[in-house]
Amino acid sequence: MKLHVPHIVSTIEAKFEAEGLTPKFFKLKPYSFFDSHSSGLLSLDAENCLLLEFATPDEEFPNTYQSSAYRVLVIFSLHQETDFSPALQYGLSRLRHRDIDRIILWSTVQVDQNIVQLLKEPRVDIFFTEIPTKEEVLKTKSISHFIPIESSDLLYSLMVNIIAERLIKRLRKLFHLILSEIAAPIYDKSYGRTRIATREFMEYESEKLNKLIKRLKQDGRNGIAIDVGCGTGRHSFVMGRHFETVFAYDFSPNMIDEANRIRRDKNAWNVIFLVNDFEYEKLIDEKRFYGQCDLVVASFGMGSFIEDTNSMLRRFYDWLKPGGAIFMSFYNANSITLNVTPSWRDSALSAQVDRENNSLEVNLTPKTRFNIFCKLFDTGIEGALNRIFHVDSITTYPMIMALLPNNMLENEFARASFEAADKTLAETKESQNGYYAIVIAHKSPQATTGYLNVNRLLAEFQAEYEVIEHEPVLSMEDVKRVVDSFPKCILKTLLIRHQKTDAFVAIVIQSDKHLDMQQVSRLLNVNRHHINFATEKEIQRIGFPLGGIAPFGFESEIRITKFLDTAIVNYRCKWLYMGMGDNRKTLKIRKSDFLKIIADYQRVEF
Template sequence: MILFKHPPSSAPMEVNLHHVVSTVQDKFDAEGLTNKFFRVKPHSFSDAEDRLRLNSSNCILLEFATPHEEFPEVYKSSVYRLLVIFSLYQETEFSPALQYALGRLRYKDNIDRIVLWSTVEVDQNIVQILKDTKVDLIHIGIPTKREITKTKSISYFVPIASSDLIYSLMINIIAERLIKRLRKMFHLVLSEIAAPIYKKHYSMARIATRAFMEFEEDRLNRLIKKLKNQGKNKIAIDVGCGTGRHSFALARHFETVFAYDFSPNMIDEANRIRRENDIRNIFFLVNDFEYEKLVDETQFHGSCDLVVASFGMGSFIEDTSSMLRRFYDWLKPGGYIFISFYNGNSITLNVTPAWRDLTLAARIDRENHSLEVHLTPKTRFNIFCKLFDEGVEGEINRIFNINSVTTYPMIMSVLPNNLLENEFARSSFMLADRTLAEHEESQHGYYVIIAAEKVDRETNGYANVLRILQEHNPEHEIIDHAPVLSIEDVKKAIGYFPKCMIKTILINNRRTDEFMAILLQAEKRLDMDKIAELLGVNRYHINFAREKEILRIGFPLGGIAPFGFEPDLRILKFVDAAIVTHRCKWLYTGIGDNRKTLKIRRQDFLKIITNYQQINL
C-alpha cells in the first residue's frame, strides 16, 4: 500500500500499486493493443543488494516484434523488449548504485529500453544520465479529488473491486494518462526498430506513403527556393528529422541546419549518412522535442529562417499551441514553418475499402487518438496521433499567416496497393491526386501540409517599458532567462514568489474592438463571466486577445508587460485589488521581452499604475 497525501482540501488517499499495474494491462486489452501490437509478459528481477526488486505487481514487460525474419542480417533478435517499472514512482536521487542495478537489469535480461513511472520532480541532469543509458522517465502525477470529480470522460473504465467510485476513478485516470505517454514511447520503439531499414524498406513499402513523401519534398523545395530568393537561407531547423531525409535537402541551400529526433538509432543512421557524404553544415542531435528543451535552445531566439516538422510530425505533439509558440520564438520575422499532420477530414475516415492491401503504411484510429503503423506485415505499432482539424488550423492562424494548406493523397489513399504497382495506374492516379491538391476546395487528402509565415512586425512594448522605467526611476532589476511562454515557465526560470508574481491578461471586446488589460496575481484564474458583468457587456462579446492582437498591442508572445502598451490603441486598464493590498516588497512581472522578467519594488510599481481602476477578482 502506498500513501499519497493531497493538499489540505483533499483527504489522504491510499493507492495500491498493483491496481495501477493491473488497470493498465486491462486497458491494453480493452483497447485491443495486447497481442496485436505487443505481447505482455511477466517479469521478475532482484539485485544482490535488494535495491531493485521487480515482480508482476510492480512492472510490465512488453515485447514488440522486429522484422527479424525479413532482415536476419540486421536484427539479432525477433523481439524488442520494453520494461515499464512502477515501483520507483517516488525516487528522486537515483544513486550510482541504483543506476548500476538498472544497467545490470538491462544487460542480464536483454531489455532494450526501460520506462520508469515517476510522480515527483527529478533533476534534469539525472534524467539525462538515465536517458543516455536507455532509461526514460515519464512523469504522471496523482490526481487530486478535485481533478477526479471534474473528469468528464474515461475510456474503457475498469472498476476496482471492493473500492469506492472515487478510488476507481483515480486509478483509471492514472492508467489512462500512463497509456497516453506509453503510446509516445511506442513511437520511440518504432523509430528505434525502423532506423536500420528506414531508407531502403519502410519508405518504399507502401505506394501512397512513398508518393506523399515525394510530394512533401516537392512542396518543401518550393518553399526553400522562395526563401533562398529572398536571402532567408541562414539557419533551418528540422524537428523529428528521422534519418535526415529533409535535413540533407535543407543543407544544400541553408548555411546551417540543426536536426533533432528522439530516437538515438535514427540520429546514428543520419550521422552515418552525413559522414559518408562528408556533409559538414548539419548538426544531428538526440532530443525529445515535446518534453525537453533543445540543446542551447536560447540561441535560436529570432534567428531562424525555416522550421520543418514533416511526415505528420505535427500530429505526434499533443500540445499544438506550445509547439507553435516555440517555433514562432525561433523564427525571424518573415521566417516560415513547414509542418505536416494527419488529416481529420481525410476521405479514409469516411470510406472503408473492402480490401486490406492498402497503399498507406499508417492507418488512423480516430476513436483512440492513435495511428496504426505497419513497418512490415508482422511488425505493427499503435502510437499517439492528434488529427488536423479546424481547431488546429485556428491555432496556427492565431500566430502565423498561413500561406498554404495542402492535402495529399486522396484517391490513392483508398486504393489497393497491388493496383498501384502497375506503372501506368500509379502515374495516372498520382497526377490526379496532385491536380486535386492544387485546388483549395480539395481538403480530403490523407496528410495536410501547412506553410505559414511569422508576421513581419516589430514590437515596441519593451522599448516603451524601458522609457517608462526611466521616467519614474523605480527601484528595479531586469532578470535575464531562457525564453518563456507562460507563467509556469517563468516560475521554473526564476523561482516562485507566492502572490508577488503578476500576470497581465489582455481581453478584446469583439463588438467595439476595445482592449482591456487586467493585472492579477499569477495564482488566480480570470472569471470571464465576472469581467463581463463588471464591464456591463455581453459575455460572448469578450474573449482573450489572440496572439496577433497581442503583437498589435506591442508585445511578443510570453512577454506581455503591465504597462508600455502602444499609445495609439484605446486600452482600459484594471488591477486586482489584491495586488494593491498584499504586502510584497518586490513584484515580478513581464517586461515586453519573453527572455526577461521585471523585478520591481511594489510601492514604485503602484505609482506607475496609479491610474488603473481597482477591481476585486
C-alpha cells in the same frame, strides 16, 4: 490510500488486452531478475514488472536484424526512488545486457534531471505520473475499460484505473519511439517505398518544402533551420544545402545513429543531429534558438504526434525570427479515407488512422505492427495556427491514391494519372480531403517594439528595477512558478478590443483576480457582446510577444484606454512584478516608480 504495485501491473495487463493492444501489436512475457548488489531494489517478478516484446522484421531482413524481438521492460517497484545509487545504476545496466533493449521506470516522485539524463545513456527512461488525490478521483468523469480490483472499494479501484490509464497513455507515446528504433536500419530503403500512396506523399512534401526553402533563401533567410522529428535526415540534408546551420532532432537514438552515418558519407558537417524528445524535454541549448531561426520543420505527420499543439506552436514561434517560417504536416481529420472504407486489404498507405482512439496503426511488415498516438489536423489546430501565425497555405494530399489498392498503383501509367489528379485536387482550395495536411505559415515580419519602449520608459523615469530571466512563460501560472512573490504583488495586463471601433483597452490588475467583462462593458458604456479579449496577433500588433505583455510601453500609434485597479495602489507592497515585453523576462520594479510611469491611467476598483 496505500497503493499496491501488483494492482497497477495487473490492471495495465487487463487494459492492454481490453484495448486490443495484446497480442496484436506486442506480447506480454513473464520476467524475473534479482540483483544482490542493489540492496534488493532490483528484485523483479510478475507482480512488479512487465516485459513487452515487439516483433522485428528479421524474416524480411535477416542480414539487418540479429533478434526476432525488441524487448521493453517496465519496472513499477522503483516508483518512490529518488537517489539511484551507483549500485542501482549498475544493476539497471546489467539488465540492459540481458536481451533488454529499453527499460522504463515508473515514478511517482520528481527525480533530479541530472540523474534522468545519466540514466538515458543506457536507454533507461523515467515516466513520471502523479498519484491522483481523492478529489481528483471523485471528479473523474470517464474511464476507458474500467477494471475492478477484487476485495477493494470503488474509490481505490478508480485510483488504480486512473494511474493505469495515465501510464498507458505515456506508453503509447513510447510505442512510437520503439517503432522508430526498429525501423531505423531499413527506414530509407523500405519504409514508405513499398506503399505507393505514402511514397508519393513523401515526394510531394519534399517538393513543397523545396519551394519554401527557395523562397526563404531569396529573401536572405538562410541562417539557422531546425528539423524536429528528423528521422534519418531526409529533409535535414536538403536544408543543409541552403542554410548555414541545421539542427535536427529525433527521440530515437537509432535514427540519429543512422542520420550521422549518412552525414559522414555526405560530409554534411553543417547539419547537427541530436537525440531529444521534443514533447517531454527542452531541446539541448534551446535558449540559443529564441528569435534566431529562419525555418522550423516538423514533417511526415510530426504535427499529429504531439498532444499539446498550443505548446508546440508557441515554442516554434519563440524560435523564429520575425518573418521566419514553419513547415508542418499532420494526418488529416477530413481525409476521405475516414468516411469511405475500401474492401481491399492491399492499402497503398503505410499507416491507417483510427480516429476513435486517437491512434495510428503502422504496418512496418505484416508481423511488425504498431499502434501509436495520433492527433488529427482539424479546425481546432487550424485555429491555434491562425491565432499565432500568418498561414500561407494548407494543402491536403493524396486523396484518390489513399483509397486505392497498392497493386493498382504499381502500374506506372495508372500511378502517374492518379498522381496528376491528386496534385490538381491538392491545389484546389475547396478540396481538403487528402490523407495528410501540409501547413506553411510565417511569423509576423514586424518585430515587436514593446520591450524597447519599456526600457526607454524605465530610463526616462529613472526607475529602480531588476530584470528576472527565466524560461519562456505563456500563462500567469507559468509566471507564478518562476516569480517567488505574493500573487497580489504580481500584476497582469489584460488587453480588450472593441469590435466596432477597433479601439483597445488595457486593464492592469493583480494576478489572482478574474476580470468581470460585464463590469468592463458598463465602464466603457458599450454592449458586452462588442468587446472581447485581444487575440494573440492583436497583442503582437500592440507591441508585445505571447506571454510578455507589459502594463506600459504600448505601440504609440494604437489608441488604447488604460485602467489601473485601485487594489494595486492600496495593497502594501514595496516591489511589483510584471511583464516587460519579453516572455523570458519579468520586471521587478519599485511600486512608487511604477505608479509614476502609469500616473495617467484611470483608477478603477475591479
